[in-house]
Every structure is written in C-alpha cells, then in structure tokens.
Amino acid sequence: MSIESRAATTDDDGGDSGGGADARADSASAVEQDAGGAGTARSAADAAPVVASDLTKRYDETLVFDGLDLRVDPGEVCCLLGPSGCGKTTLLHLLAGLEDPTGGRVEIDGEAVTGPDYRWGVVFQDPLLYPWLSVRENVEIGPRLRGEEPDADHVDELLELVGLDGVADADTADLSGGMAQRASLARTLANDPDVLLLDEPFSALDQLTKMELQDELLRIVDELGVTAVFVTHDIDEAVYLGDRVAIMGPVPAGIEHVERIDSETRSRDDEAFLAERAATFEHLEAVGLE
Numbered sequence: 001m002s003i004e005s006r007a008a009t010t011d012d013d014g015g016d017s018g019g020g021a022d023a024r025a026d027s028a029s030a031v032e033q034d035a036g037g038a039g040t041a042r043s044a045a046d047a048a049p050v051v052a053s054d055l056t057k058r059y060d061e062t063l064v065f066d067g068l069d070l071r072v073d074p075g076e077v078c079c080l081l082g083p084s085g086c087g088k089t090t091l092l093h094l095l096a097g098l099e100d101p102t103g104g105r106v107e108i109d110g111e112a113v114t115g116p117d118y119r120w121g122v123v124f125q126d127p128l129l130y131p132w133l134s135v136r137e138n139v140e141i142g143p144r145l146r147g148e149e150p151d152a153d154h155v156d157e158l159l160e161l162v163g164l165d166g167v168a169d170a171d172t173a174d175l176s177g178g179m180a181q182r183a184s185l186a187r188t189l190a191n192d193p194d195v196l197l198l199d200e201p202f203s204a205l206d207q208l209t210k211m212e213l214q215d216e217l218l219r220i221v222d223e224l225g226v227t228a229v230f231v232t233h234d235i236d237e238a239v240y241l242g243d244r245v246a247i248m249g250p251v252p253a254g255i256e257h258v259e260r261i262d263s264e265t266r267s268r269d270d271e272a273f274l275a276e277r278a279a280t281f282e283h284l285e286a287v288g289l290e
C-alpha cells in the first residue's frame, strides 16, 4: 500500500492526519488490522511515556537548565521550541542518553535512560547516511549492527512507508535532501523504536519538502504508535506537529510554558491554527524570542 493510500485509509476511518494521541490510537489500530504486514504497527495506547524529572545540565560555566520536569504521554508528539541556545538539543540528547545529566533522571517506559538505545531512536538534522551503502542497506544497518538479519518484508514496508520503495537500490549520493531525510527516518524506524527523538530534522529542507515531510511524519507516528519529541525553532512547525509545545526560555530557564494544541486545528490555513500560533508566539516573545 502506498503512503497516499494509507493516508486515505486513515481518513476513511474518520481520523485526521494528526488528531492527537487519541486519534493516533484509533488510526494506529485501524492500520494494525489493515496492515497484515511485518508487524510495524501497534497501538498508540502501547507507546512509551517519556519522563524527565528534576533534570539539571551544566557545561563548565553554563548552567543550561536546573530542575527541569517534562512528561510526554504515550503516542503524543511534544515539540521543544525556544530561542537559539536555550537548550533544546541538550534536552533531546539527555532524553536520548547521548549525554549524561548533571542531576535528575530520564525514564522511557519506566526504564532509566543511561545511554543510547535502539528503543529510543534519534533523527538528526543531518541525515548522516553511510555513503558506501545503498538506501536499503542504510535502512538495514540497525538490525545488522545488533547481529540480527534484517527482516526483508519489514524493510520493504518501511521504504514504502517513507516513499522510497522506488529507490531502494540507489546510491545515497543520488538522493535529494528530502529523500535522504526519509531514508534516515526509515533507518531509525527499522529498529522499531518506542520513541522517536527528532532534532530539527526538516530545517535544512525547502518549504514544500518540509511541509510534505511534516505530514508524512504525522502519518508515520499515527501508524506506528510511537511517542515523539521534536526539536524545532519554527513556530509553525511546532504548532502543526505538536500535541503539546514546550516553550523553553534562555538558559538556565528550561521549560517555561507548555501549550496544549487542539488537534482539531491541525490545518495550516485554519483560523484556529492561526490563533494557536499567535498564542504560542506570545509565550515565545515572553521568554525572549531571538
């Protein structure tokens, strides 16, 4: 099934592409019944919560945040938004176990995060594909590095999910920026993560490709029933993708406000969306927009 027809299936089932965690649960279970494939789909209700408690991070002279708390509910998309240098990437790295906190703890699905793990997959701004491997081989690398034989059907399904089934054997050098980021996302998804942690993955892309990938990400999060934390400095992106937007202030403020987004407004030209955007912008201005 193509990604477009998957979307049509979801719409026919009464969901909208981005109807929040509840709609994600509905559409994910609809796809689960429909997929019959390699078992990538599961319910958002089974997705993992991400909890940061009393988190502190200091780099020498710089106290980035002190006593930060964040809870991301299962199946939710939480966007981290804030001025340059406020600690968005640092927080994402702590959630991913890529760096150790100075104090406090992170738990994913009730398990303490003490280092990187394929169950919490990271997608970076730079796709970082292995240039000597084909697109398919890049997607297969996670299971191979764990000493597992990749499930060919699962890889096919993921390539189809991200719209790269036609270029599976291509060299990564021949991919556009958007296609490379799709491949990077599929490579992360091949590990079947419970949580997706994304650090400005679309910021280097042109506006149209960016909007297309935003919609596809929402669909993928719906279909696979994962929890997502998405770092961005783009207000429109945060309000469009997020079930909640956590607004961070200049160091060492941490999270100063969490804006809950009404998923019904998830339309780029809806008046309510513009109202959500305006409300988020006001909070961002209040913390010191750069």
Ligand SMILES: Nc1ncnc2c1ncn2[C@@H]1O[C@H](COP(=O)(O)OP(=O)(O)OP(=O)(O)O)[C@@H](O)[C@H]1O
Residues within 6 Å of the ligand: 059, 062, 064, 082, 083, 084, 085, 086, 087, 088, 089, 090, 091, 233, 251
């Ligand atoms: N490895 C490091 N060593 C020292 N200071 C660091 C390190 N990483 C980040 N910082 C500092 O921590 C603060 C937060 O940086 P971080 O990159 O997390 O912010 P950000 O909100 O992601 O910024 P941007 O939006 O510009 O990417 C900054 O003052 C930065 O200089």
